Amino acid sequence: MWYNTKASALLGIKYPILQGPFGGNLSSVELTAAVSNAGGLGGYGAYTMSPQEIYEADRQIKAATNKPYNLNLWVSDSDMHSDGITDEQFNKAKEAFKPYFDEVGIPLPEKPASFQSRFENQLKVILDVRPKVFSFMFGVPSADVLEQCKKNGIVTVGAATTLDEAIFLENSGVDMIIASGFEAGGHRPSFLVSAESSLTGTFVLLQLIREKVKIPVIAAGGIANGKGVAAALALGASAAQIGTAFLACDESNALPIHKQMLFSDAAKYTTLSRAYTGRLGRGIISRIAKEMIGKEANVLPFPLQTTFISPLRKAALDQQKWDMILFWGGQIAPILKHTKANELMRSLIEETSAYFNDLKA
DSSP states (O other): OTTOOHHHHHHTOSSOEEEOOOTTTTOOHHHHHHHHHTTSBEEEEOTTSOHHHHHHHHHHHHHHOSSOEEEEEESOOOOOOTTOOOHHHHHHHHHHHHHHHHHHTOOOOOOOOOOOOOHHHHHHHHHHHOOSEEEEESSOOOHHHHHHHHHTTOEEEEEESSHHHHHHHHHHTOSEEEEEOTTSSEEOOOOSSOGGGOOOOHHHHHHHHHHHOOSOEEEESSOOSHHHHHHHHHTTOSEEEEOHHHHTSTTSOSOHHHHHHHTSGGGGOEEEESTTTSSOEEEEOOHHHHHTTTOGGGSOOTTHHHHHHHHHHHHHHHTTOGGGSOEEOOTTGGGOOOSSHHHHHHHHHHHHHHHHHHHHO
């Protein structure tokens, strides 16, 4: 059967369908458990969370499902220079974004404080709670950490946006690789060179990686139905990871307006922008994202840009100025149909099965 792949065997799941783990408080225990209980692999993005919050989320996931699930972290969670940002950098950002703060009637924030990486402390939690799967973005943990994961029975999965990154991940000793195409919503997890120069499409990237890499590859980006899953498998993927379609489901922790936007005509138009977090990410095009094209030098490094723009985003939400907000989403959003995770999973499985059954007929 189509679902008997190396990935499904390694991950301990029935169907090689993974739910993308959403950071920034968009993940939910309910969605993670729903996907895992339906035979796929639920995912929970934890890169913004404290160790204690990760412990608590993991406890809740374990209470909601006895099936495998994935916890996701960011290896590199700051682009800031060790000395912080200069007054000149901050003044540039203030000047560029002041018209938007004025428009919503709030003052410009103070200079954001320096950011201390949380990754090392978060890693301790992963090794303690031992999820079946630990996935990571923006780099690869140390050889020692990967070895500890192996000893603890944790499957490690790294994200690649280029062939070079995939080879780097395999050589580092990860168990599986996510081929993250530029169609995908959310942040581009590039780590060897700039995200702007790592914009290969999912199915090209998948084929390039399959030619050179021996470990299982998971296709991610531009997949939202069974035909997309079948296409990924036909091109050599061992599994498909689906983000935007699950983000739009009732069970995700996205705001109701975010889900509405993913099902609206606006979802036909997405863009890659650094304006909201300091790192390149894809969402439904906004006025700010459009007007900041070519002005990226005025954007603070990640995650200080997130801190800086947070009060603006909150005010825009309160005032329903939707065109000022970048709602994360991938290029595939216009074909979304399902608002329930169980219905989406059932549809993915049935459509993929029907496709492969038709080939045999």
